[in-house]
Amino acid sequence: MEYRTDRLSRAFSALADPTRRTILARLAVSEATVSELMAPFELSQPTISKHLKVLEDAGLIERGRDAQRRPRKLVAVALKDVADWVEPFRSQWEGRLDNLDRHLAAMSKKEKQHVTKGPSARQKRPSR
Amino acid sequence: MLLKDPARAKSDLVVDREAHAIVLTRMFAASREQVFAAWTRPEHVKCWWDPTGRPLAECEIDLRPGGAFRFVNQQTGATHQFVGLYREIAPPDYLVFEVMGATGRVVLDEIGGKTRLTVRIECGSATHLEQYLKMGIDAGTAKTLDNLVAYIGATQN
Numbered sequence: 504m505e506y507r508t509d510r511l512s513r514a515f516s517a518l519a520d521p522t523r524r525t526i527l528a529r530l531a532v533s534e535a536t537v538s539e540l541m542a543p544f545e546l547s548q549p550t551i552s553k554h555l556k557v558l559e560d561a562g563l564i565e566r567g568r569d570a571q572r573r574p575r576k577l578v579a580v581a582l583k584d585v586a587d588w589v590e591p592f593r594s595q596w597e598g599r600l601d602n603l604d605r606h607l608a609a610m611s612k613k614e615k616q617h618v619t620k621g622p623s624a625r626q627k628r629p630s631r
Numbered sequence: 632m633l634l635k636d637p638a639r640a641k642s643d644l645v646v647d648r649e650a651h652a653i654v655l656t657r658m659f660a661a662s663r664e665q666v667f668a669a670w671t672r673p674e675h676v677k678c679w680w681d682p683t684g685r686p687l688a689e690c691e692i693d694l695r696p697g698g699a700f701r702f703v704n705q706q707t708g709a710t711h712q713f714v715g716l717y718r719e720i721a722p723p724d725y726l727v728f729e730v731m732g733a734t735g736r737v738v739l740d741e742i743g744g745k746t747r748l749t750v751r752i753e754c755g756s757a758t759h760l761e762q763y764l765k766m767g768i769d770a771g772t773a774k775t776l777d778n779l780v781a782y783i784g785a786t787q788n
Contacts (some may be wrong), residue, residue, distance in 0.1 A: 515648045592653070593644050594763045598682030599644050600657050600748075606679040607669055618632040 510562055514585045517561035522546070523554050527563065527577065534576035577614050646764075651754040654763070659746045663723035663739040666746045670726060670737055676702065680713075694720060699730070733763055 517523055525575055526540060541551050558564045562581045567574040642657040659666055669675040677690040681704045689703040694717060702713040715730030726737040738749040754760040 512648055519645055519647055524767050539726065545661075589646055589764060593642075595682045596644070596655055597642055598684075599680060600655070601668060602679035602682070602684055603666075604641075604657075604659060606675060607659055607665055610665050610669065610675070611661055 504596060511584060514563055514581060517557050517563055520554070520557075524556055526551075526558065527582070528619040530564060530575060530577045530598070534574040536572045536574045539576070614616065646760075648757060648760070651757055651760045653728070653752045654753075655748075655750040657748050658742070659748060665743055666739055666748060667723040671722070672718070672786055681705070683777050693717070696720060718781070731763065732759060 518527075522544065525544065527536060528541065529540065537548065537551055540555075541548060544551065546554075546569065553563065559566075559575075564575045566580050567576050575613055642655050645654045646744060661666065661669075664703050669679065670735075671694050672691065673690040673692045676692065677687040680687055680690070680702050683704075683706060685705045687702055688705045688723050689701065689712075691699070691701045696717060696719060698717045700713075700715055700717065705728065715728050715735070717726070718734075719725065719727035723739055725739065728735045729739075732755060734753045736749075736751040736753070738751070740747045742748070752763065756761050
């Protein structure tokens with residue numbers, strides 16, 4: 504249990520950095536070598552390597568079998584641990600903010616209707 | 632985050648275990664004034680707060696420092712009500728409130744004509760943070776947005 508908590512803490516620290524999250528998102532698509540990871544992120548090789556080491560220490564990624572290319576790949580189980588822990592909260596807020604997004608769209612539409620219809624139309628609406 | 636389905640998740644969620652904080656960010660195609668109103672006026676809050684999309688059964692807002700708020704979902708009722716106090720109110724920039732021993736900060740930034748919403752929930756300790764995260768489970772996972780879509784449809788016609 505203690506081991507699991509420690510690993511979760513390391514995973515969360517690793518995930519706190521936006522570059523590392525982007526790297527993980529890229530690795531979620533397929534495994535990639537260090538040079539393949541460098542190109543889209545415009546980061547130097549030492550910087551990428553540093554980020555990869557943090558992710559590896561946190562158990563979130565591992566090295567693939569190809570000894571020559573040494574591709575990195577995602578450790579799906581480790582990510583699932585993190586996701587399970589935070590997923591109910593995330594999904595609750597995602598739902599809530601999806602609602603907010605729709606509600607704001609409806610608010611904007613109403614305001615536009617007020618503008619186009621002018622003050623006489625506005626008076627006919629029930630006041631708040 | 633959390634990379635479960637990066638294409639679908641529109642919000643960014645970061646859990647900062649050292650600061651015992653959860654930080655959510657999301658962009659909205661609306662003005663800061665609109666987003667602030669959506670967060671602080673009961674007629675708006677009751678339409679979107681419940682993740683299932685149902686309108687709130689009760690929504691009381693006393694918008695002043697020290698004033699109370701109370702949001703009650705239809706499904707879970709008063710046992711899982713969201714109750715707290717407003718601390719700072721600065722439209723359209725930010726809103727600070729306290730709820731269940733945690734401090735909530737809602738910050739609105741204008742970026743390229745859109746609004747970036749940041750919700751930061753700071754807990755007192757790592758244990759408190761875990762408890763706070765676990766409470767999400769009670770709210771139920773089924774997301775039926777049908778009711779909200781129907782509501783918006785009705786108000787537009």
